[in-house]
Amino acid sequence: MKNRLNDPEWKRAMKWFYRYLSKYKWKEAVGLVLVTVCAVLNIINPKIMGFIVDDVIGDGEGIAGRMGILPLAVALMIGCQFVRAVIRLISQWLFETCSQDMLYDMRDGVYRSLLQKDFSFYNRNRTGDLMSRQTGDMMAIRHFVAYVIYSIYENVLLFVIALIMIFSVDWRIGIAMMTVLPISAFVTYLQSKSIKPKFMKIRDRFSSLNAFAQENISGNRVVRAFAKEDYEIEKFDVENAAYRDAELDAAKIWTKYVPIFEVCASFLTVILMLVGGIMCVKGAMTLGDMVIVNSYLWMLNMPLRMFGWLINDYQRFTTSVVKIYTTVSEKPKITNPSKPKNEKKIKGEVEFKDVSYNVEGEPILDHVSFKVKQGETIGILGATGSGKTTIMNLICRFYDVTDGAVLVDGTDVRDMELHTLRDGIGLAMQDVFLFSDTIEGNIAYGDPDCTLEQVKWAAKMADADGFINEMTDGYDTVVGERGIGLSGGQKQRIALARAILKKPAIVILDDTTSAVDMETESQIQKDLKLLENETVFIIAQRISSLKDADMILVVENGRITQQGTHKELVEEEGYYKTVYEHQLGNLKAQTA
Ligand SMILES: Nc1ncnc2c1ncn2[C@@H]1O[C@H](COP(=O)(O)OP(=O)(O)OP(=O)(O)O)[C@@H](O)[C@H]1O
Ligand SMILES: [Mg+2]
Incomplete structure (x- = not known):
């Protein structure tokens, strides 16, 4: 000893x-x-x-x-x-x-x-x-x-x-x-x-x-x-x-x-x-x-x-x-820069400049580049484990890139004040986590001082207002730990409402509508179009969730293999077209 x-x-x-x-x-x-x-x-x-x-x-x-x-x-x-x-x-x-x-x-x-x-x-x-x-x-x-x-x-x-x-x-x-x-x-x-x-x-x-x-x-x-x-x-x-x-x-x-x-x-x-x-x-x-x-x-x-x-x-x-x-004593590696270069609020431009991200030598993202203007909607499609969530994690600077740079409003996220960056992002994560609190408390998490009207507005946008009102205690219903007592789709919609409540410059929806039915989803799609100034990232497995996006990125094995609008991508041979035809086939089979 x-x-x-x-x-x-x-x-x-x-x-x-x-x-x-x-x-x-x-x-x-x-x-x-x-x-x-x-x-x-x-x-x-x-x-x-x-x-x-x-x-x-x-x-x-x-x-x-x-x-x-x-x-x-x-x-x-x-x-x-x-x-x-x-x-x-x-x-x-x-x-x-x-x-x-x-x-x-x-x-x-x-x-x-x-x-x-x-x-x-x-x-x-x-x-x-x-x-x-x-x-x-x-x-x-x-x-x-x-x-x-x-x-x-x-x-x-x-x-x-x-x-x-x-x-x-x-x-x-x-x-x-x-x-x-x-x-x-x-x-x-x-x-x-x-x-x-x-x-x-x-x-x-x-x-x-x-x-x-x-x-x-x-x-x-x-x-x-x-x-x-x-x-x-x-x-x-x-x-x-x-x-x-x-x-x-x-x-x-x-x-x-x-x-x-x-x-x-x-x-x-x-x-x-x-x-x-x-x-x-x-x-x-x-x-x-x-x-x-x-x-x-x-x-x-x-x-x-x-x-x-x-x-x-x-x-x-x-x-x-x-x-x-x-x-x-284990110091966080992701810390505020000594001289932050950002404005008080972010606008919502995002650029990936030749970004690579490795974990213990294992490449997760490989030379990813794309550019998004403020107010655009970006759809991201890709097989499971291809690196979609990782791209979003890098925008929020939950991890630092191994190579290249992630820019928000033209500034490297590593030079931005973490609070300003993350406060400007509304994130609905893939695995929804709700606190044991009322539904109102959960939706208002990002801005506890907001009014009930604002909470209701966000809930309506996420098509959650309906089922919340049907509950005996409405917005005052207390949900259990991790949202126990709600269905998967209900939890997702509350997480979505929480992400858009504070009207962030960047909204990230990571597989947020995977558990809701097609009809509810298309209603949510319509609602989201009302967010004109916000840059919206939608990660989804269904083409129907992405097809109206200004730009769609296809991620395969940590690389962006296709990039364009729905119209362009269905014309191109590749992953997008295969998935589209597959899903279209399923839809036809269902309606036949
Ligand atoms: N913290 C981590 N440490 C090590 N490997 C990780 C870590 N996070 C993700 N990975 C790996 O990186 C790859 C991409 O993961 P990511 O979560 O980005 O996939 P995804 O495209 O979001 O998949 P899905 O559609 O299933 O959500 C996966 O192979 C995963 O195992
Ligand atoms: Mg994911």
């Missing part, structure tokens, strides 16, 4: 954590000062007890004239305990608010960073893994800030104070007590070293279990449809067992070390009884001094007992910080 102090990733992760903590460092510091006061107040009671034994009770018959002090001494002890309790309460509150506020900032920061990640990041990372960064890992960090920091500090402090006090009573018994220190230090080191990789494994297993559960709950309908419940349960059990075993693995380590700390702690009592007892008998120490030392003993005991647990918590914390940091 790498030495953590030399591990730059670990150092960077800790720095990242400290950036969040530093905002609350004064609060944390005040809390620690209060903990110090509490710890120091611990000195008083044993002192009073020693005083009562030696100077009030004396040899058991009371020392003349001193009995009157007894109630005062007891009152002082109670008062001291009360003050301690109040201070402790305040410090606990400080640590609690500090940890909650810090966690709020951290969750917010992590969420922001997740939203800025590239598409490729989400292709690589499972949702469940990312969710566990925001849940389990955050909890470990909160526990550290709310409890572990002050506990470590308090325990070290108590230990040191107790040692000093014992030394001040009698240095010989102090030395005897210190013999447990090297053993504890060595055990601390061993435990810390061996438990760290175990916690890494726990976090991985937890994350994996989470991801598995998330995927299966989301894909529950597929599981049911294929009657694979037993199979999935078996797979879940494997994940579940792996997580349990990882936890038990770590438990095996601490169950080995925690008892050693316990033994060290109990050893202190033995030392006191043995060394202190002999000294008392020999008259080298008074009984009162022995009582004082005995009442400081818990201050030495408790830290020793706690240390095993605190090391655990500390390592759990560092593992979680490293885990979150590795997710957050």
Whole structure:
């Protein structure tokens, strides 16, 4: 295992954590000062007890004239305990608010960073893994800030104070007590070293279990449809067992070390009884001094007992910080240019200049060139997997081209401010995603301040107004997660309405009408013609969806093989004509 102090990733992760903590460092510091006061107040009671034994009770018959002090001494002890309790309460509150506020900032920061990640990041990372960064890992960090920091500090402090006090009573018994220190230090080191990789494994297993559960709950309908419940349960059990075993693995380590700390702690009592007892008998120490030392003993005991647990918590914390940091620190490759060259709003001209796009050396798009004027409608036809969606992804700059350039209004999209670019595009994606919100909320997503009239206008354009009005709650109908409760065609029409609501300069409809019937589709085609200033890209498999376009691009294996109007393309030998004749044949067969 790498030495953590030399591990730059670990150092960077800790720095990242400290950036969040530093905002609350004064609060944390005040809390620690209060903990110090509490710890120091611990000195008083044993002192009073020693005083009562030696100077009030004396040899058991009371020392003349001193009995009157007894109630005062007891009152002082109670008062001291009360003050301690109040201070402790305040410090606990400080640590609690500090940890909650810090966690709020951290969750917010992590969420922001997740939203800025590239598409490729989400292709690589499972949702469940990312969710566990925001849940389990955050909890470990909160526990550290709310409890572990002050506990470590308090325990070290108590230990040191107790040692000093014992030394001040009698240095010989102090030395005897210190013999447990090297053993504890060595055990601390061993435990810390061996438990760290175990916690890494726990976090991985937890994350994996989470991801598995998330995927299966989301894909529950597929599981049911294929009657694979037993199979999935078996797979879940494997994940579940792996997580349990990882936890038990770590438990095996601490169950080995925690008892050693316990033994060290109990050893202190033995030392006191043995060394202190002999000294008392020999008259080298008074009984009162022995009582004082005995009442400081818990201050030495408790830290020793706690240390095993605190090391655990500390390592759990560092593992979680490293885990979150590795997710957050991955910088998005697609970022805003330092000097954006675009206007405030885009107009809608699009040009592909000899664009190639590869993924891990595999060509997806190969020397694609075309030019579109503002307000034109472009149809895109091509076999499945030919690269149609990829062309659209490049316009939105979800990925950067490998070669060539994508220009919008004559400016390379890489030189444009991302928000301006994407705000000017209304995209209805191929796999429709709706939020669990009302239909109105879903359509108005791009412009939440718009009026209901605007929402209705967009819905009418997408031929969705009719079925929405037929629903009992109309536009206020709440659709489930991912639009559960709506038919495929209904979801597509809501996605279409959402794309056109904000009247973007560029509208992209990626297979948006594949699930609607021909009649509804032709109505939508008519409606879309009303969008005169907008540049519209329509990707479709049906010629009927494309034939009125100003220009049609035919994509085959990542290349544009044909380009022209419907009229031109049906005259030309090629993919378009084949598809057209095929579909026309089907249509004739249907109507015959
Ligand atoms: N993120 C990615 N990583 C690797 N390969 C990808 C990625 N996205 C797409 N591809 C590949 O690129 C090719 C083109 O995909 P694209 O989604 O553009 O096809 P499409 O023309 O939209 O197909 P369809 O009509 O089925 O939607 C496919 O072979 C696909 O496997
Ligand atoms: Mg596609």
